[in-house]
Amino acid sequence: MEALAEALLEGHPRALAKLISRVEDRAPGYEAVVDALYPQAQAKGAYRVGITGPPGAGKSTLVDRLVTRFRAEGKRVGVLACDPTSPFSGGAVLGDRVRMQSLRDDEGVFIRSLATRGSLGGLSEMAHEVAVLLEAAGYDVIVFETIGVGQVEIDVMESADTVVVVLTPQSGDAIQALKAGLMEIADVFAMNKADQPEADRAAQALQLALRPDMTEGMWIPPILKISALRDEGIERLKEAIERHRAHLGEEGLREKRKGRLRAFLQRIVEEELRRRLWNSYGTALLDTQIEKIFQGKQGPYAAARALLQQRERGHTERGHTKPA
Amino acid sequence: MEALAEALLEGHPRALAKLISRVEDRAPGYEAVVDALYPQAQAKGAYRVGITGPPGAGKSTLVDRLVTRFRAEGKRVGVLACDPTSPFSGGAVLGDRVRMQSLRDDEGVFIRSLATRGSLGGLSEMAHEVAVLLEAAGYDVIVFETIGVGQVEIDVMESADTVVVVLTPQSGDAIQALKAGLMEIADVFAMNKADQPEADRAAQALQLALRPDMTEGMWIPPILKISALRDEGIERLKEAIERHRAHLGEEGLREKRKGRLRAFLQRIVEEELRRRLWNSYGTALLDTQIEKIFQGKQGPYAAARALLQQRERGHTERGHTKPA
Numbered sequence: 001m002e003a004l005a006e007a008l009l010e011g012h013p014r015a016l017a018k019l020i021s022r023v024e025d026r027a028p029g030y031e032a033v034v035d036a037l038y039p040q041a042q043a044k045g046a047y048r049v050g051i052t053g054p055p056g057a058g059k060s061t062l063v064d065r066l067v068t069r070f071r072a073e074g075k076r077v078g079v080l081a082c083d084p085t086s087p088f089s090g091g092a093v094l095g096d097r098v099r100m101q102s103l104r105d106d107e108g109v110f111i112r113s114l115a116t117r118g119s120l121g122g123l124s125e126m127a128h129e130v131a132v133l134l135e136a137a138g139y140d141v142i143v144f145e146t147i148g149v150g151q152v153e154i155d156v157m158e159s160a161d162t163v164v165v166v167l168t169p170q171s172g173d174a175i176q177a178l179k180a181g182l183m184e185i186a187d188v189f190a191m192n193k194a195d196q197p198e199a200d201r202a203a204q205a206l207q208l209a210l211r212p213d214m215t216e217g218m219w220i221p222p223i224l225k226i227s228a229l230r231d232e233g234i235e236r237l238k239e240a241i242e243r244h245r246a247h248l249g250e251e252g253l254r255e256k257r258k259g260r261l262r263a264f265l266q267r268i269v270e271e272e273l274r275r276r277l278w279n280s281y282g283t284a285l286l287d288t289q290i291e292k293i294f295q296g297k298q299g300p301y302a303a304a305r306a307l308l309q310q311r312e313r314g315h316t317e318r319g320h321t322k323p324a
Numbered sequence: 325m326e327a328l329a330e331a332l333l334e335g336h337p338r339a340l341a342k343l344i345s346r347v348e349d350r351a352p353g354y355e356a357v358v359d360a361l362y363p364q365a366q367a368k369g370a371y372r373v374g375i376t377g378p379p380g381a382g383k384s385t386l387v388d389r390l391v392t393r394f395r396a397e398g399k400r401v402g403v404l405a406c407d408p409t410s411p412f413s414g415g416a417v418l419g420d421r422v423r424m425q426s427l428r429d430d431e432g433v434f435i436r437s438l439a440t441r442g443s444l445g446g447l448s449e450m451a452h453e454v455a456v457l458l459e460a461a462g463y464d465v466i467v468f469e470t471i472g473v474g475q476v477e478i479d480v481m482e483s484a485d486t487v488v489v490v491l492t493p494q495s496g497d498a499i500q501a502l503k504a505g506l507m508e509i510a511d512v513f514a515m516n517k518a519d520q521p522e523a524d525r526a527a528q529a530l531q532l533a534l535r536p537d538m539t540e541g542m543w544i545p546p547i548l549k550i551s552a553l554r555d556e557g558i559e560r561l562k563e564a565i566e567r568h569r570a571h572l573g574e575e576g577l578r579e580k581r582k583g584r585l586r587a588f589l590q591r592i593v594e595e596e597l598r599r600r601l602w603n604s605y606g607t608a609l610l611d612t613q614i615e616k617i618f619q620g621k622q623g624p625y626a627a628a629r630a631l632l633q634q635r636e637r638g639h640t641e642r643g644h645t646k647p648a
Binding site for chain 2: 038261273277
């Protein structure tokens with residue numbers, strides 16, 4: 001494992017790919033990998049861009065175009081395509097799809113599909129961990145791309161410094177994004193397929209739908225009309241992302257990083273606590289309480305309180321403290 | 325609260341609606357309401373049917389038709405329309421949509437839209453709790469209807485005794501349902517819009533896609549061609565649901581109920597534990613650990629372990645046990 005981590009830090013893409021797989025598979029020792037690379041990742045500090053929006057909005061094409069622009073500046077770019085809807089396909093759907101050949105042949109670009117396989121942890125945690133690996137490996141920009149809209153996509157977007165919400169002039173798009181809560185997290189709107197006749201009206205409608213209570217000094221998400229397919233407006237999109245970054249400033253970025261770390265740490269603490277809770281002792285307590293509820297002796301909330309009380313007592317009695 | 329619970333048990337729909345709102349809003353004392361009605365609900369025991377499938381498959385129309393059939397037998401029916409995608413609309417989208425007027429005027433039918441408003445708990449837990457209220461109020465059948473496909477929908481379906489997956493001959497439907505893991509949880513397939521020319525082929529394709537390793541005595545999910553709009557095949561659908569119920573038997577139903585209760589109890593215990601974890605002491609420990617990670621002194625997994633250890637020690641030291 002140490003040899004692999006060394007190789008990753010030296011920039012070997014194979015080592016990176018192998019370590020990502022270990023993190024994805026929750027292979028024994030993956031926590032140590034993340035811990036070992038965390039300080040390196042923090043010291044290097046990649047910029048994180050999230051791209052989200054309804055299915056069919058053209059996110060993948062947009063990502064490809066945007067990555068090409070970052071590459072033109074010599075930046076190394078990691079792309080994480082996150083697919084929360086395929087617990088069973090294991091990400092193959094996204095993985096198999098066509099990316100621009102030029103990007104796939106480019107050693108400065110690393111593309112990876114992420115999916116939650118069964119119950120192996122949440123997608124947003126995994127995206128955060130894999131981003132840390134990419135960061136440690138020296139990638140300058142990390143792009144999180146999601147398919148679909150939903151709570152998991154929003155969670156993934158919390159890993160980004162700048163969130164781009166991609167919409168099309170189709171009227172249903174904005175409603176779908178609004179319903180999913182994407183409007184609240186957007187830093188930049190990309191109105192894709194802007195060559196369609198309804199584009200202007202859609203952009204205006206979106207403008208009106210945005211929070212009217214914007215106060216001074218607040219970032220106002222720009223609405224950019226682009227065409228990913230025709231490669232139009234991508235430079236302006238990149239500039240908008242950079243303007244947002246400048247708006248955040250060093251302090252803002254630090255706060256974002258801290259917030260991310262906080263959320264991540266909270267979740268792994270909770271996960272560990274849950275693991276400890278449902279050991280054989282906790283499971284036995286659970287069975288007893290279920291029996292009592294089944295017999296009509298108490299309700300579930302009273303049972304939950306009783307279980308936690310019993311566990312606390314048992315915990316102490318079984319030797320975690322040694323009263324004289 | 326007690327007066328309302330009494331009124332609910334006596335069958336007043338207003339009292340039921342009010343108590344559901346309290347549970348939805350997590351109003352003070354909602355746990356006591358659930359606890360008080362749980363034994364009654366268990367004693368009465370409603371049958372729970374889940375209806376899920378991709379958007380546009382015709383689930384609502386199918387539910388309306390099915391409910392009409394149950395009503396013809398004199399059964400009282402509760403319908404819970406669960407919308408996990410609208411954390412902000414508060415369920416208005418579903419609530420506003422057109423239901424059959426005859427059902428809305430029927431006192432033997434109770435229809436309610438459920439949505440997660442912000443972070444007020446998971447939708448599946450809420451659906452379970454509201455179902456308990458309906459059960460206690462004497463409804464014989466509870467129908468869980470979801471919109472869309474995703475993990476939350478699958479979680480909601482775990483509250484059902486029989487799960488009906490609704491598909492249409494559109495080729496994308498089956499793939500979407502497959503990706504979302506709906507195939508694994510289906511007890512009955514309803515191929516809706518069966519008047520379309522591709523219906524036979526779609527049903528055959530679905531048949532082939534089903535697990536080929538079915539063993540003897542196992543329930544084989546039937547694939548029924550129906551037309552909800554034309555009210556065709558609904559009787560056969562109801563019969564298939566009843567056959568599945570008979571297949572489960574009393575023992576199977578008991579196991580389902582136990583499994584549901586187990587999952588529910590586990591989740592409320594975890595929620596309570598999480599609440600206790602992040603009290604002022606836990607939050608202070610978190611801040612300290614974040615600072616250490618920020619300074620590059622340790623990784624997040626080591627920090628998580630340290631936090632839990634510190635908390636355990638602090639817990640004991642601050643008087644939960646009193647060593648002599």
